[in-house]
Amino acid sequence: MDYISIITIIFIIIIFYYAILAAWYAVLLIASFPMVIRTFRVTNFNNIMNFINRDALIPLTIVTPAFNETKRINNMIQSIFKSSYKNIDLIIVNDGSTDNMMEFLIKEYDLVKIPLVIKQNIETSKILNYYQSSQYPNFFVIDKEHSPYGNGADSINAGLNACRTPLFITVDADTVLEPDAISELLFTFLSHTHCVSVGGSVYVINENKVVNGVLEETKLPKKFVPAIQAVEYLRSFLYGRSGWNFFGGAMCFPGAFTLFETQVLREVGGYDKKNFAYDAEIVTKIHHWMRKNKYPYYLLHTPNAFGWTEVPSTLKSFWRQRNFWQRGMWKGTFLHGEMFFNLRYGIIGLISFPAYVLFEVLGPIIEFISYFIFIVCLLLNIFTPYYFVWFLLLAWSYITLLSLGIILLNQITFNRYNNFGDSIRVVWLVFRELLGFRQFRATCCFVATIHYLWNRLRGKYL
Amino acid sequence: MLELLNKLFHIAQIITIVQLVLVVICFLLIYLIKFIMIQTQKIKTRQLKAVEDLLYSNFYHQQVFSTKTAKKLKKYILFVLDRINEIEIRHSHSNELPAFLKHCSRQILKSRARILARRKRWFNKYIAAKCFQYGFDADDDPVIIRLIQDQNLLVSMNACFAAIKYSNPQIINSLIDFFYKSRRVQQSVFSKLIARNANTLLPILLQRLKVEADNYIKIFCYRLLCEIPPQEVISYTAKYDLLSSSADLRIAALYYVGHANNPLKNELIFSLACDPDWKIRAVVAKLLGTIHVEKSLTILNQLIKDSEWWVRINAANSLEQQGPEGFEILSKQDKEKDKYAYDSAQAVLTKHKDK
Numbered sequence: 061m062d063y064i065s066i067i068t069i070i071f072i073i074i075i076f077y078y079a080i081l082a083a084w085y086a087v088l089l090i091a092s093f094p095m096v097i098r099t100f101r102v103t104n105f106n107n108i109m110n111f112i113n114r115d116a117l118i119p120l121t122i123v124t125p126a127f128n129e130t131k132r133i134n135n136m137i138q139s140i141f142k143s144s145y146k147n148i149d150l151i152i153v154n155d156g157s158t159d160n161m162m163e164f165l166i167k168e169y170d171l172v173k174i175p176l177v178i179k180q181n182i183e184t185s186k187i188l189n190y191y192q193s194s195q196y197p198n199f200f201v202i203d204k205e206h207s208p209y210g211n212g213a214d215s216i217n218a219g220l221n222a223c224r225t226p227l228f229i230t231v232d233a234d235t236v237l238e239p240d241a242i243s244e245l246l247f248t249f250l251s252h253t254h255c256v257s258v259g260g261s262v263y264v265i266n267e268n269k270v271v272n273g274v275l276e277e278t279k280l281p282k283k284f285v286p287a288i289q290a291v292e293y294l295r296s297f298l299y300g301r302s303g304w305n306f307f308g309g310a311m312c313f314p315g316a317f318t319l320f321e322t323q324v325l326r327e328v329g330g331y332d333k334k335n336f337a338y339d340a341e342i343v344t345k346i347h348h349w350m351r352k353n354k355y356p357y358y359l360l361h362t363p364n365a366f367g368w369t370e371v372p373s374t375l376k377s378f379w380r381q382r383n384f385w386q387r388g389m390w391k392g393t394f395l396h397g398e399m400f401f402n403l404r405y406g407i408i409g410l411i412s413f414p415a416y417v418l419f420e421v422l423g424p425i426i427e428f429i430s431y432f433i434f435i436v437c438l439l440l441n442i443f444t445p446y447y448f449v450w451f452l453l454l455a456w457s458y459i460t461l462l463s464l465g466i467i468l469l470n471q472i473t474f475n476r477y478n479n480f481g482d483s484i485r486v487v488w489l490v491f492r493e494l495l496g497f498r499q500f501r502a503t504c505c506f507v508a509t510i511h512y513l514w515n516r517l518r519g520k521y522l
Numbered sequence: 523m524l525e526l527l528n529k530l531f532h533i534a535q536i537i538t539i540v541q542l543v544l545v546v547i548c549f550l551l552i553y554l555i556k557f558i559m560i561q562t563q564k565i566k567t568r569q570l571k572a573v574e575d576l577l578y579s580n581f582y583h584q585q586v587f588s589t590k591t592a593k594k595l596k597k598y599i600l601f602v603l604d605r606i607n608e609i610e611i612r613h614s615h616s617n618e619l620p621a622f623l624k625h626c627s628r629q630i631l632k633s634r635a636r637i638l639a640r641r642k643r644w645f646n647k648y649i650a651a652k653c654f655q656y657g658f659d660a661d662d663d664p665v666i667i668r669l670i671q672d673q674n675l676l677v678s679m680n681a682c683f684a685a686i687k688y689s690n691p692q693i694i695n696s697l698i699d700f701f702y703k704s705r706r707v708q709q710s711v712f713s714k715l716i717a718r719n720a721n722t723l724l725p726i727l728l729q730r731l732k733v734e735a736d737n738y739i740k741i742f743c744y745r746l747l748c749e750i751p752p753q754e755v756i757s758y759t760a761k762y763d764l765l766s767s768s769a770d771l772r773i774a775a776l777y778y779v780g781h782a783n784n785p786l787k788n789e790l791i792f793s794l795a796c797d798p799d800w801k802i803r804a805v806v807a808k809l810l811g812t813i814h815v816e817k818s819l820t821i822l823n824q825l826i827k828d829s830e831w832w833v834r835i836n837a838a839n840s841l842e843q844q845g846p847e848g849f850e851i852l853s854k855q856d857k858e859k860d861k862y863a864y865d866s867a868q869a870v871l872t873k874h875k876d877k
Contacts, residue, residue: 068527072526075534117714119710226707253675443531447531457538457541457542461544461548464549467552468551468552471556472555483549487545487549
């Protein structure tokens, strides 16, 4: 068999992979429609939200890991205080910040040290002090030593040790929540039997005005890098994760805004403090643990609880973020590899986890390889630029169709991007994405995979 | 191979063209749907306005609903519930309100609730529970109990509201039977609901404690009693349960006794300070922080030297709550005599110093 045949075979395999991937995304989109519309109709009945907010019967704790977040943390805190759900304890965990974040918080919220003794159910870096606000008695700050692993998992575990409520929400320090976001999250939790976790929807806040924790506008960012991520997040949260609900729940919820039942988090041992993608891994861990122990459970995504978070605005910071995520996702995949096509784990083992590994984790790698193969095919005249343009058009039209499906879903339901121009801009962004940005992202993930494998060969964790 | 590739390319071309056409259709569909939604919303708003006018008209004129009107209102049950709630809030002191609510319950809500309670979808059962909050008959007790025992928390919570509002011993005891073995989060919700109707529910809870043999149910009842504002009376059952063989029951009874507003509780708590079970001693150490008498200080001074960490740290925290005398005892702990007591004292003193 000559090398041209080999390359052609690889190319055909890649085409079939993309055909299956396209079918999977189409299934997710179709599966998400009834779920999102039903949620919209039910929650439009204001009585439910009034009932949840008025009585606020279930106390919950919000934990936010923070490292050098002086500029952004105040908006997050204010958005939580302005939430329509009031029965909340807020714990900020200062992960050894080197800027003036602690001084800022102490001054702004009249923090005083409290002689709190908390059992360290999960081992964390040393806790230096506990503080409580004199102004807001439900607001606490844990000051701890910086985690040597450089991520927020250790801080969240410290917050988990301090949590006294049956429910636990993680929110990032740069995330602003809408006033009803927590109530909507709770609604999904309460309206499903055996629900142990609910993931919120996270959209992009870059270039949107926030005043004292209140988001004044919701527009797509003007800059290209955050704008393309806004479209990606819209795709991922409005239809992607909603569609996953049909298949037993997504493998990954945003660390920026997710609710857990505290007991479940403690029983699985908390977050993996060495993993950058700790927020993705914890959900997979819960799936693994619950299925292994044959407990009935639901892990659901709710399309109508909105948190707005900052995303990298430069290519360099985007590369760094995706590098960490990809390595973290690989680590999570190998830790829970037992579930892969394992009948014992039900629909998660047979469909959801394999789809996650093959499409979400491996997807960018195959995408990178396909670009490489394309170039080789062009150079070897296996096909002409005419072929290349058609395949590019095929990819673009499919992604545009998906994106328009999402805009339609957004329009008939929660309508967060309601600007007329944004619909047209999404189509333009999808086109531009194909001319360099997707290739950049695929390269980043490919390099991250090599980086991960090389580190593992050297005996490192990630 | 190349032939296969060519075939794939032709298929790709066809799919691309179809997709491009669908893109255009989708674009037009978005704006068409937006237009239809606006028109539908206008029609719906008019219909709901008519329903709202019917309700307010009945409220102001105190009329019974005609069969036709009742049928129409049942069709918009969600909206009707919303509006009734709004009328309740706005006209809470109105003399017409009780009669209006009675009419609504009798003619619209009860009959609709009975039908919806039999449906499978949780949302229908939720609406049924909301309807029953405005009243139900004795015949509806089994339906209410079934809704309370529903695994969906929203349905269960709302049914609880209805049950507690029109409480009778049978229903409350059914609630206890169901919730004592349910998830912690369900128990938290139920105990909060109980606390709101403390006066009517207290006798039922105390009676249940008298006759109940199951320790777990008793533990749950004590937990509920701790949610109710402190009472002067301490159930005599608690005095026996403090000596039970079940540690969990003893702890629950101890917390209940500690919660009571009765000076006799002090002796009961003091008597358990030397209990062989460290968990009991830990709870005693914790409760002594709220009893500001000389004997508390004496006992805490002993408990801070206990062999168990939790007992020591609770004692240290309780000494802190005792004020200057407590601090004096903490400061006097000697590292040479008892390192562990000293460490526990320091854990509290060091943090308090900075405060």
